[in-house]
Every structure is written in C-alpha cells, then in structure tokens.
Amino acid sequence: MHTILPFLLAMIAAVVLLEMWAARLRIAYPILLVVAGLLISFIPGLPAVKVDPDLIFFIFLPPLLFEASWTVSFKEMLKWWRIISSFAFLVVFFTALSVAVVANHYLPGFSLALGFLLGGIVSPPDAVSTGAITEFVKIPRATSAILEGESLLNDASSLIIFRFALVAVGTGQFFWQQAAGTFVWMIIGGAGIGLLLAWFFVQAHKRLPTTASSDIALTLIEPYLMYWLAERLHCSGVLAVVSGGLFMSARRLTFLSSSSRLSGYSVWDSLVFILNGIVFLIIGLELPEIVEGLRSQGTPLHTAIGYGVLITGVLIAARIISSYVAMVATFIFRPSVAPRLRNRAFLTPLLLGWTGMRGVVSLAAALAIPVALDDGRPFPHRNLILFITFIVILLTLVVQGLTLPFLIRRFRPFDGLATDDRDRDILVKIRDDLKNHTHDFLASRVDPEHREKLLKMWEERSKTTEGSGMDEKKKALFLELLDSQRRFLSELNSDPDIDEGVIRAQLYRIDLEEERLKVN
Template sequence: MLESFSFYLSLIIAILLLIMLANKIKVAYPVLLVLAGLLLSFVPGIPRVHLDPELIFVVFLPPLLYEAAWVISWKELWRWRRIIGSFAFVVVFFSAMSVAWVANHFIPGFSLALGFLLGGIVSPPDAVSAGTILKFVKVPKRLKSILEGESLLNDASSLIIFQFAAIAVTTGQFALHEAALTFVWMVIGGTGIGLLIGFIFMKAHKFLPTDANADIVLTIVTPYVMYIAAEELHSSGVLAVVCGGLWLSNKRHSFLSTSSRLRGVNVWESLVFVLNGLVFLLIGLDLPEITSGLEGVSVTTAIGYGILVTGVLVIGRLISAYGAVVVTLIARNFITVADARHPGYKTPVALGWTGMRGVVSLAAALSIPVYQDNGTLFPQRNLILFITFTVILLTLLLQGLTLPWLLKKLDLEDLDHELSEEEEEGLLRRQMAEHSLNYVNSRYAREINTYPVLRQMAAKWSDNRSLAEEGIFINNECKTVYRDVISMQRQWLLNKNREEEKLSEEIVRKQLQLLDLEEEKLGLA
C-alpha cells in the first residue's frame, strides 16, 4: 500500500491539471480523464490498476449519490416526477430488454439471461458526465431537472435488473412471484431504511452538542451508514442514500447551524471533486486488465460487439424520448400533467442524446463473480467487462464531445421562465427587501428610533445592499433584532420556494446562502 501511495498522489495532481485543462477548453472532464487514464495505461512501468467493485459501490458511490441528492431541487423532482420516473425505470427496463434481445441474437454464447445482465449493467446514464457538460451550455431548467432526477434513480433500477439477471444466470431459474416480492422489498425497504437513518442522524445533529466540524463528519458518515444498512438487509442501498439524502436536504435549515451549512458546502464540493476525478481516471487505467481477460474472441470482434450495444442504447434512448412526448400528449387528455404544451422535436433530441455511461456501469460489470456457486466459470464475464468499457468510452467520446455543440444548435427555449436568471433574482431580492422593511417597521418601530444602526439596516433593505459588505458594526443591542430579521427572511424564502412552482430553487438557495454568509460575518450565528 505504501509503495503505491506516491502513484495515487500523483494521480490526484494529474486530475487537478486535467480538470483545469477541461475547463479551459470547455470539455466535460470525465471525457478527458478517461482518455488520460487510457493513455497512461500504455506507459511502461505504470502500476497495474485493479478496480475492486466493492471499492466503487461502498467507498465512491454513497457520497456521490448523497451529494447529488442534496444539490437537486425536490420541488423540480416532484414537478417532473412522471417523466423522471419513466426514464429512471421504464426507459432503463426498455434499454435492458433491447440489449438483451440484440445480445441474444447477435453475440454467440449469450443467453437471454446474460443479455439482461449486460443490459442492466449498461442501461443507466451517468449523472456526472451530463452535469459537467451542462455547465458549459445554457439549457432550460426543466431539462436539467429531468436529467438530474433521472440520474438519481436510474442507478437503483438498473442494479435491481442486474441482480435479478445474475440470479437467473447462476441458478438457471427465474421465479416471477419471488422476483416481484424481492423488487417490492428492495424499493420499499431501501426507501424506509434511508428515511429512518436520516431521521436518526437529524436528531443526532439537533440534540448532541456538535460543532461545525462534528456536523460535517456526521454528514460524511451518513450516506455510508444508509448504504451499508440497506444492503445488509438485502434492499437497495442506492435508494436508501437517495431518499435519505433528499429528505435531509429539505430539512437542512432545521438541524444544521449556519457555520455547518457554509463549511459543509466547501468540504463536500472538494470531496466529490476528488472522488469523481479518481473514478474516471481509474476507468481508463483499468483497460489493460479488462483486455487481458478476453479469451476465445478477438479484440476487434469484441469492439464490434461494444459498438453494436452502444448503437442500441443510443437509438433506444432517442426512441424513448419521443415516446415520452407521445405518452404525455395522450395523458394530458385524462390527467393533469406538469406541462401540457407540445415540447416540439428539440427537447426529445437533447434528452435522448444525454446518455453517457460511467462509473456505476463499470462497477456493476466488475462485481460479476469469476466463479458461479457450482464452481464453474461465470459465462462471458470478460466479454461483458470489455463491452461495458467500450460502451462507456464510446458514449463519453461520441455524446460527451458533441452534446455541447448539439445543445447550442438546438437553442432550446425556456418555457417556464419568462425572465432571465438575473432579472428573476433581482425581483426576488426586491420582494424580500420590501417584506423585511414592513416586518421591521411593524415589529421594531421603537428600536429603529432608538438605535441608528437599525435605521442603517432599513436603508440597506431599501437599497438592496449587504451590511456585511459595507462593514457596518452592529452592537449587542441590535444583534437580537437583526438575528430575528434574518430568521424571518430565511423562512420567507423557504415559504416562497414552496408556494411558487416556477420560482427557480437555485436562486432561492443562493439567497439563503447569502443570508448564512451575512449572519456568519456579522457574528450572529
């Protein structure tokens, strides 16, 4: 382990440099990292990398999912729940079924069960790849929300398909009623366990004498406890982390202090930055081990199978995107849908092209056991690994590099927000300032006449300025008043976010963070 420490330390430095380069040339960093890892794997003397699936599933996956659950907007997730649910479950199953049929018919030695196993592995798109690309291109909030929501849930659905298919391959049997009961338990059990552990940790934050450092450590421990507990009880660890993370994210202002929220954001951004960088670089470095395992089939033939499966996934997702539009247009005649307007041909194209595969697919493929329970080799394991790697590489290169260009060409219209983000933010700040003035004038009229600094506060809200930025000193007599006003503003923002469906939660969260910063700078926390 110690002899490899300098190697992994140099990898982190390389990740930093590559991500800087990716930002400079406006390319999604997963693409650059996988290519760099691929090139590094051919350098003589580079240590052979073996990716342990437990390392990815237990060490990498829980914090990455948890952070994604904290960042996503629950309001948007609920608003687009039907399209998100269809892509996270129905489209994943459709993709797995399509891959199963094609593999069974065109890849020698692949049974239908093995095809479903491969389909379960390669069906979930990667959240990180799409997210990093969308940072470089302006897209409608709805598209971003749908992609973020889908990426949170599709890992769970694909891993459930994978587990059922693995059982069918190893036992040669598939009992539908047992699979249905297992599926129900995995979904309900995973959700329940995640919420229960989330509740326990929320109470720990609330009632234990924690400071900011202890709170941050607890937030890092939380997703691991959720995942491991759910997996030990044979339910979905992914759903446990996602559901628990979503619930705690919406409760964050009730149990985390201002300091904990501010410092936690920085710690989590750095942690996720390193984990994402490492995992994509390691994917590229793992190629020699994957290639060396191929037996009975040439590399050229295996690449051909990988291209075939990639084509099925890309075409299948595009068909699914247009199918979702048709279903929505039919369903609006019978039920209330989030948006009954026709989205045109552009949105399905954009949604269909965002199907890059990544870490979960490779981890699932690596978790296939070398031997079955009866001692025989697991059929086609090495070929499945190679096809999975090919799919990841091709989708990252083909879709990852062309998606920014495609999105710019499509020039999607934001149907939900007539105002620009700057205008919407300015309007929200003016409304909050007006509400704050009314609150202070009605509740603290005597204090305003007594303390000049409170008059400055009122002037600040009139001009939409920050006291902390202007360096105004608040004496102890005024701190109680100002602390109460900031608490009121925070609650007003949270209520506003709940009540106004089309108000961007990103803007609300930005204002909440500014309140936290002001509270911290003025020593009110």
C-alpha cells in the first residue's frame, strides 16, 4: 500500500500536468496521456501495472457513461436517432464482421469466433477521445450530436458482441436462437432497469430532505447501482446507466436545487477528468506487460505490430464506408434533414469516418478476456489480442487524433452551414424573449407604481456580479421570477430549431443568479 499510494498520487499529478501541456500545445489530452504512459512504463523501478478488468468496467465505466448522458443533447439525439442507431448497432456489427473476416483470413490460428471477439473489442469509438479532439475545431451541432449519441450506445452493442463471441470461443458452438433471445433481453432489460431505478432515484431526491452535498453523493452512487443490478440480472449495464442517465438529465430541474446543480457540475467535471486521465495513462503503462506475454508465446514483435496496423486499417475503412452509406441513406429517406453541404458533401462522411478513435471500453474488454478456458487450456491468442488492441488504440489516437483537426481546418466541410451566425441569432432572440417574459411576469404581480423600479433593480443585478441587499419580500418575488424563467426556457426547448446547449447555458446563468440572491 505504501508503494502503490504514492504511485497513484503521482499518476493523478501527471494527468493534471499533461492536460495543461496538451492545452498549451492545442492537442487532445488523451493522445499525450497514452504516449506519456508508454514512455513512463520504461522507467526502471516502477511497480508493474496489472489492471483488473472489473476495475475498468465497474469503477471507471459507470460514472463516465452517466456523466456523458447528462451532457448530451437528448433532443438532438431524437432528431438524428436513425443515423445514431445505425452507427451504434449496425455499423458496430459491420465493423466486427469485417475484423472477423480479415482476422480469420490473415492471422494464423484465428477462427471466426476469435475474429468476432477481436472485432467486438475494437469496434466502439471512444467518446472522450472524440470530444477532446473536436474541442479544438468548430463542428455543427448535428454532427456533434451524432458522435455523442453514437458513443453512448455503441459500447453496449460492442460488449454484447464480445460476450457472445467469448461464449463461442469457449464452447466451440453458437446457437442463434438462444443468442437472439439473450440479445433482446440484454437490450430491453438493461434499458428498463435503468429507467426504473432512475425514476426511483428522482423520487428519492424529491422526497428526502437532501442538501447539495447529499444530492451530489447520491448521484455518485446511482450509476454504480444501475450498472451492478443490470449486470446481476444478465442485462446490459451500459444501457442501464445510459438510459437512466438520460431520464434523470431530462428532469434535472424538477428534483435538483440550483445549489445541487452548480456544485454537481464542478464535482463531476473534476471526477470524470481524473478517471479519464488515469485510464488513458494506464493504457500506455500496460504495454510492457502485454509485450512480455507476446514474447512468451513466440510471436515476433514486428509481426504483431503488422497485425495491429492491418486491423486498424480495417476499422478505419469500415467506418468510412459506413459513413458514406449513412449519408446516401439520409439523402434518400430523409432529405428534409439531410445536411446541406453543397459541393463538399463527399467530405463530411470521410471526416465522420475519421473520428473513430478507440479508448477505454476497448482496453477494458481486452483485459476481460480470461487467462484460461473452462477446461483449463490457455485462452487462444490472448496476448496477441491484447497487443493488437493496444496498437489500435495508439494508432487511432495518435494518427487520427492529430490529423482530424487539421483536416477539418484544411478542407472546411462545414462552411456551408453557417452555424455560428445562426446560433448567435438564436441566442439574441432567446435573451430578448426572456427579457419580455420578465417584464410580463412583473407586470402581472406588481402595481405600475413599483414596477419600473423593480425592473431597473433587476437589470442592474444582471449586469454586475456583486450582490445588492434587498428585503425578504423582493427576494421572494425575484426567486419566483427565476422559477418562471426556467419554465419559460423549458418550453422554448421544445422548439427543434433551438440548440439545447444555448438553453442550458441560460439555465446555468439563472442558477447562478438564484445563488446570489440566497446569499445576499
């Protein structure tokens, strides 16, 4: 313990320093963390890093998925549900199938079942990597929503493929009827358990006399309970956390106070940043252990690297092909919502296909492969699968991650959308509507003699961060006004043309104003 604890603290410190360095270099921090972990692993005297897969699946995955489901725009997900569903399920299966066929043909000793196992491991793109990389370039909210929505669901589909392939490798048999029933139960059961627990948690927050601290503590527990119960009932823990998180996110204004929401943003941002940083650092630190296992099986390192490059190429090609198929299907079946990209339409699927960076889930799934089969025989090609997974993560992060911002800036495929001007106009309109709503609210509750004075006081408060004292009657009136503004913005959010991110930013400002009122 005295050896591991300083090492863990040093890892957190390294994550913070590398993130600051990455921001200065204007590159995504997962890239720097993986490379740094790889370099650090060669320092003599460091303790060997052996990661329990349950640590990744149970400790890291639930909070990362839960936080992502709170930040994604559910309205945009509904708008683009067809393409999101196809990428999260059909494209993942197509990618796994492509990997299985290529692995079976080119990798000695790889059966189709082993190929599907490898395909299930490396098929899901990583949400954190994509989000960190696209942070440095401007992309339309529709593209961002597709990437975010896909990343929430593709983990579940890839892990389902992984489980079925694991059973097929272990038993040498695969029963389609049984697999189909299990697949349906994993999806429906996982989503149902997540929604049921989420409803229960919302009621608990509403009815219990919670404070901001206890609300945040409960939100830290909730994703673990969703994941654990779903897995115990042989459902998809990933879908349970995602569906539960989306349910609670859509109702955050009804069961969390402004204090809980504001404090929760800070706590969750810090927690997710540390968890992501540690995982990406671990990916690099794991390599020497994987290489050692590879050498023990007599596989030359250069041969294993070639296999990793081959599988990476298959993954990139499969995603790009799928992106073009999705674009054609969108233009045919949904021309009204198809992106208007003029003569650069052919570039958008190419760049969308180039966003398939791999990360946390692929690492966890590879590490979850058992060392031995049920009959005691060593699991076939386990170390090679681990090594190929590492090469895929490293290449997609470094090659695609470093080139994606450059390609977007160089070819500028989204210029025809003019999203900046449109979003700016929407923001101005929302603020004007909110101002008119404030005037109407005060007009309905205050006599004309005092109305102008209160309006002037409100406008002065909105222009300063300093508090100004007021009596309890005025404070109660302004608190009621803030609740009315929230309801007004929630109604505006039903408009499909209004970006949910703009609404959330205004709600955040209202929460800040409420906290200022309470402390005055």
